[in-house]
Amino acid sequence: MExxxxxxxxxxxxxxxxxxxxxxxxxxxxxxGDPRHEARLGVFPIRWRES
Incomplete structure (x- = not known):
C-alpha cells in the first residue's frame, strides 16, 4: 500500500x-479530523489550516 x-x-x-x-x-x-497542514522550510516549521 502506497x-x-x-x-x-x-x-x-x-x-x-x-x-x-x-x-x-x-x-x-x-x-x-486533523485540519492543520505542516511543512518545513529548512529548520523552520510552517503550519496552516484551509482557508
Whole structure:
C-alpha cells in the first residue's frame, strides 16, 4: 500500500522572496479530523489550516 502526501500547498514569505511549500502529512489527514497542514522550510516549521 502506497501512502502519498497531502497535496495542500502554501506560499510563505522569506527574506529572499516568496516560496511555495507542500504539506508533508499523509493524504487524507484533513478528512480524518486533523485540519492543520505542516511543512518545513529548512529548520523552520510552517503550519496552516484551509482557508
Amino acid at each position: 501512502i502519498s502526501t497531502c497535496p495542500a500547498t502554501k506560499t510563505t514569505t522569506t527574506a529572499t522572496g516568496d516560496v511555495e511549500v507542500r504539506c508533508t502529512k499523509p493524504a487524507g489527514h484533513v478528512e480524518s
